[in-house]
Amino acid sequence: MKNITVDWTDAMAGLIFILFGLLFGVQSLGLEIGTAFRMGPGYFPLVLSGILLVLGGLIVFSAIHDRGGEGVGKMAxxxxxxxxxxxxxxxxxxxxxxxxxxxxxxxxxxxxxxxxxxxxxxxxxxxxxxxxxxxxxxxxxxxxxxxxxxxxxx
Amino acid sequence: MDLLSNLSLGFATAASPENLLFCLIGVILGTLIGVLPGIGATATIAMLLPITFQLEPVSSLIMLAGIYYGAQYGGSTTAILINMPGESSSAVTAIDGYQMARRGKAGTALAVAALGSFFAGTVATLLVALFAPPLTAIALKFGAAEYFSLMLLGLVSAIALAHGSILKALAMVVLGLILGLVGTDIYTGAPRFTFGITEYADGLSFVALAVGIFGIAEILRNLEGDQDRTVLGTSLGGLLPSRADLKRMVAPMLRGTAVGSILGILPGGGAVLAAFASYTIEKRLSDHPEEFGQGAIAGVAGPESANNAGAQTSFIPLLTLGIPANPVMALMVGAMIIQGIVPGPNVASEQPELFWGIIASMWIGNLMLVVLNLPLIGLWVKLLKVPYHVLFPVIMAFCSIGVYSVNSNVFDLYAVAFFGLMGYVLLKLRCEPAPLLLGFVLGPMLEENLRRAMILGRGDPTIFVARPISLTLLLLTLAVLVVMFLPSIRKKREEVFVEAD
Known part of the structure; x- marks a missing residue:
């Protein structure tokens, strides 16, 4: 049986991206979205936030694997x-x-x-x-x- | 001849006493900061960027270019003398260069690096002069759709050259793009993501971001260890390579230049790749492959030529299309925009002095490096002995003054601290900052072209595939993505970067 371990550096990186995605995504919703024809100020940021959320999720998901990652190391x-x-x-x-x-x-x-x-x-x-x-x-x-x-x- | 008259215009611009002086200052400052270990070309330029803003556009870009070459040369110097490459492109130089230094041939190694770089720089400058104008002509036909697709290709290629996880690099690009959008929306005037702070209505300061995520994050990383470096105690040895050494460096130099020139043009920036490719080629072609890693001259001459040629030709996409090929070029775009120049195909026709002046100054900068650095190597070695804890407070002071001097906006200084923290945390989580910076610079352009293209296409996204150039660029983007995710390539890529570290 394999031990499932989590690469915490990757997981944390993914979470940070998700956090940013949420932060900007929610704010984009408050802006005028517009249509694909005439995009409002919120359209492009909303799309980007969505992509960032997905990428963050994928990073977190791929952080769960069967070999442990190296730690963060010394902090200054x-x-x-x-x-x-x-x-x-x-x-x-x-x-x-x-x-x-x-x-x-x-x-x-x-x-x-x-x-x-x-x-x-x-x-x-x-x-x-x-x-x-x-x-x-x-x-x-x-x-x-x-x-x-x-x-x-x- | 068009080329000759253009070049002479360039040299007339670049060789004015004022511009020569700024080029010289740039080269010296660049080397000075570049030899500080752990601080690569990007961080160096980010920190020196604000100084150049007080100058005329031409002088300021010439000085920036000088800083770039200087920093790169400084990086090779530390790679050879203390086995600590300032950046990944001189990591290869460290392999054999440091071994040469340990055998008392540090002087020769430095001279070989300088001569190789100079030769490669000369050839690559000519290439830029030859290929920039026809590419500019093509670029003038580009519409919004083509620009959008091209930028997409550039961003995706940039990821190929980031260390570590592709997913994380992609996320960094997207985060950079979003951060680039902070400020007032150009079409509607609506403030976006300014958190109610009116000082950020013009967008986040590019200088603050660059200084923060490159400069400050690097200082913090260097402070982790907080130990003294050991500088090579032995003598440098003779500077001039012997005739036998010269003979052995010619062929690698030629091959390195060719490899570097080609890879440098590719969006995503090939200086690192070029250095590795050249090293591999030399090792394979050599009659004595066992010498590599033990102080082979070819192992210094080839990669050094390659990375300098690549550094030079990476100006081609910038000057013709306004698309930065690597983070350093992204910094140049930022500098041009602050100077009121819109980078792109129009620069060549509207401001020929600027365009050709920069090209000519590349060669002059390289010449200055050879002339200056060979005699000054002793001084750089002394500088290496200045303890780090004395250097970084000085760097911090100048960064603060520099960032503030751009707009006299104290909020830019707060942004520096924020981005410094963000850059450091991301660095600790093994996320490379370079893609973020590229995204930040390209964000507003990408959005503008997307919106324009969609208006032109009446809301129909097929406009991006209906136009042949745009379609080709998109297919290339897709190809790069697919190739990067192929398991075998992925493995190979990881190996290359493991070697680099």
Whole structure:
């Protein structure tokens, strides 16, 4: 008798596709569908969502087989925790704090993503990046960023 | 001669001091990022893309092309020196290149790679100049139905080159297509899938998507291990290949160029396939097949020529039809659209300077690579020793600035974080991001042509099979799908990619 095992990476991938298919499919239904002759904004997305649902289902189905798949492996939790917020942080602060402090803090946040980075070095690195980026982007390329924003004015 | 006058126009454009400078900057930046291990050409270009937007259209595309060649060359450098190919197309180079490096012939291996690439680049550039105009003439006859069928063929072929499961690659394409539709509907003006955020009414930022799913996802993957790399400690050895070495590389170089040029034109992009095909051919033809895997020069010269020729000729479908053959070309389409150029057959007739300027700059870029990189190899090796935990915060900072500078839209930055997470999760679930990017770029075009064709056909879908060119393209699409699902081909395909990893 064969052991039925499930390749969880594939199954999860399939589920994600199904989820996206449902998300977009339901929203397409809220749009005007139209006819094949004059397609409305919802027609093509609805078709695509349907295809995505079917594909997701097939992937889940094919994930159930008689040999186990390899696992997901190590996750970069610390990386996720510090790398992803970096651009968000930049977005939240670039207008208020201004370009210079925003880029300094963003680099600092990103630097924390590695176990290897020591705090002092992170500060030095962030400082160097800030000086370089300000010279190149703000003075050199003349991008219209405010160097110091309204939050810093007293 | 038309060709000569066109080429001279191209060279006049590409050789203006300004464009030469941008080409040079592109090549250097591309190599610089490309030598960072684990970051392939696509990620490199995605991250450097925003920098080019401040320039004139011609200069910006020339610089992007330069970044592309530079990144590819950088990928080969890491493949040879630390056995870590920046991308799959230089995976083959790593096999024999690294062995050569271990025997103290790293310099020779790098020189052979550079010379092979340059030769292949020269031939392929000529091919592009020869074949682009007639193909453009055909493409001008294309209607909505033909475009739709052609894009379908391109998308399906792209799947053939993705790693792993075909089903997952198909799903990634479809997901990309849907994501491409986010924004305002062109016909009715109705907002679609914007979740009420008006900042997304113009669609999701292409740069944000590319930086997120390629750049950030790659950084996260590199952070998993978080360990130091071992860079080859031994000396590089002499750079110049000996006369005997040169003799041994000529034939593989010629064959590699031929294979690469042909495979590169195919939609779906053949650089990876070309490198593998060339390696297999060389191994089969060699008098000393046992040398392969032990540091055979032919094993470096052939595949390197092939992948560079393929990289070059993959511009043909882009320049003539506006259809990207691989993710890098998809990035070029994105760049052109942001610059206000609609890629397609009209580019050649309406903007000849741009069209021929890009072609000429390909050759100039390749020349710069040889001239620059041979003396600069020492510098690249030093760069390899910079620890990763110092590099990636810098990359993150520049990505943030870059993405923001395109539209000054902070929501693009939030999209970067979202796509970074999505790209990483999908990567962990063994879904290749490349098909998603192609789908994203082609999504709006595909829908527009579908809708137009259906209106022209008065709602009758037989319009796609009634027109001969469209029918041929659809049959080809079907053939590709059938072939991919054939059990024997499927097995072979898996083997190829297992070798690649």
């Amino acid at each position: 939790w610390r990386g996720l925790f510090f790398i992803l917020p970096a651009p968000i942080f930049f977005g939240l602060t670039v207008r208020g704090l201004g370009f210079v402090p925003a880029i300094f803090l963003t680099t600092l946040v990103a630097a924390l993503a590695s176990f290897k980075m020591r705090p002092l070095w992170a500060l030095v690195l962030a400082g160097a990046v800030t000086v370089f980026a300000t010279l190149v982007f703000s003075y050199g390329l003349g991008l219209p960023f405010r160097r110091f924003g309204p939050w810093l004015e007293f």
